[in-house]
Amino acid sequence: MNAIDDFPQARALYSVEAEQAVLGGLLLDNDAIDRLNGLEAAHFYRDDHRVIFSRIIGLVSANRPADVITVFESLQSQGQAERVGGLAYLNAVAQHTPSTANIARYAEIVRDRALLRETASAARKMLELVETPSAMKGAEIVDKAQSLLADLSKVGVRREPKMIAELMVPVIEQVDARHHSGIEPGISTGIASLDAALNGGLHPGNLVIVAGRPSMGKTALTTDLGLNIADAGRSVLLDSMEMADAEIVARALANRGGIHLSALLRGRLQDSDWPRLTWAVQNLGGMRFAIDDTPAMSLLDVKTKAKAHKRKHGLDVLIVDYLGLMSGGEEKMRTQQIGAYSRGLKALAKELSIPVVALAQLSRKNEERPDRKPILSDLRDSGDIEQDADVVIFVHRPEMYDPNNPDLKGYAEALIRKNRNGALSDVPLLYRGALTKFEEWTGPLPMLSHGPAVRKRGIAADL
Incomplete structure (x- = not known):
């Protein structure tokens, strides 16, 4: 007897009648397989039903008929006929099927009961996590419990391929809505030129890396953008591992x-x-701009706090300052740790459907080049950052390398060196250091000691 049968309420966790109706419907009409909507053998509660379903699917997939006789012969050749009750049970299942017309509904019941069983199993595992002595911290147990619950949504779900004609409909509707509303698709950074380069701003699900050498202003830029976003009524969380909240x-x-x-x-x-x-x-008192200055956060800390903040206050943008100060993880090498952090933040961006902006350091290699401008390979500690990021922005201030050039006073560049859904570009900005504020650059571009600063547009598309 199955363990579930030990409980009087366990019948709610499976439906033998629905399982039999699905099998009988398939035995009477093989074409009904197209109406199962992702039903799998694992969704059946009874072992004999799983075996019969698998054999029916196997025969139909091989373009062979699957009726009472052919299924029985196939099972008999595999030595499984007696396991499922033989020809008598197959015949009874087919004869007692109400109708093949409702097989989609029967399949839905089977999947639904499978989800209930998985939920009960997850609950037992969570209780075991709590009650079993271990070195795991409470936050780690909560994260594992959340992962177990998140996995439940995948039970019985199967994404089917769709024709492009069908997929175009929602896309065209979005384009039409944006055209008539004039609203850009992304979250505005508050700097128009940067928004234009990023196709409307920051986009949900994206990992945006902002990197630069020390004192270039990467923290100032991301904090400034976060304040602009919060000032527009959105919710922002800044995990500041470098600076105190004060x-x-x-x-x-x-x-x-x-x-x-x-x-x-x-x-x-x-x-x-x-x-x-x-x-x-x-002004600041009315913003939903939160700061967490816990030092050396682990990826688990960042994930747990972001999820909790979204539940309590909503969350539109998460800023992590910065990757190099995060801690923890099972990886021994630093490059592997940083790679794990970037992958985790990318997954978090997709899970919460928000842009995650993470700061990163650069190596000194850019200082060996005449123009001092960084490139993707300068990202410090891990090449995985470049791979995981949807957007990579380098903060570059030429005045740091040419302090005697008065034309460079306040001149800064946001160098977009990876843009998964757009072109690469150099966005000129004005950095008001005394105010830790970035603004639009107006007027002609300054001359650099090695040549003019050229504003490049549409270098390439990194798709």
Whole structure:
């Protein structure tokens, strides 16, 4: 007897009648196989039903008839006829089938009961995780439990191929809606030129890597973009493993209030600064911009906190500052650890359907080139970052390498060196360091010591 039979309420976890109706329907009409909608042998509760279903599917797939006699002979040749009750049981199943017309509904019942059994199994496994002594932390157990529940959604689900004509309908509807509404498909960064280069901004499910050498302003850029996004009414979570939350708040006040950060930190504000500070406090107070400055977060920490934040407050964009400061994982080599983090963040972006922006460091190789501009191979610690990312943006400030050139004061570039769904480009920006703020660059591009700064558009499409 199956363990489920030990419980009086267990009948709700399977339906022998529905399973028999599916088998009988297939024995009477082999063409009904097209109406099973992903039903598999594993969805049947009874072992003999799984065997019969598999044999029917095997015969039909081989373009051979599958009726009571042919299925019995096939099972007999494999030594399984007695296992399923022989010819008598096959004949009874076929004769007692109500109708082949409703086989899709019978199959749905079988799949539904399989899902209930899987849910009960997952519940037992979760209880075992909680009650069995182990070295696992509570957060790790919760994450495993969430994974078990997430896997339930895959039971009985099978994606079927669709004709392109059918797939075009929702795409055209989206294009038409965007055309008439004028709303871009992505989440606006608040910088129009950057949005244009990214096909409307940041896109759900994407992993965006923002990288640069130290002091280039990558944290300032991502924080600035996060504030812009939150100011537009969206929810942003910043995992800051490098800076304390008080430092992030001070930068945000300087950014929003147009106040010099040094004056703010030293408490040396001018009379004209106080109204701007008051406005900044009011502006930031209305934002859904959250900061978590826990140091050396593990991938599990990032995932667990992001999921909890989305449940409680909603979550549109997650910023992780930065990959190199994350910890944990089973990999021994640092390059493998970083690769595991980038893969995990990409999976999290898809799972939560949000853009995840992660910061990364660059090696010194770019400093050996005449133009000092970084390339993808400069990403530090792991080539997996380049592979996992949908978008890679390098923050580059030529004035750091040519400080005596007054034309370069404040000039910065967002170098888009990977753009899975668009062209590569160099986006010129104005960096107001005292305010830790990036803005549109206006006017002619400055001259660099090695030649003019050329704004490149449409270098290539990385598809």
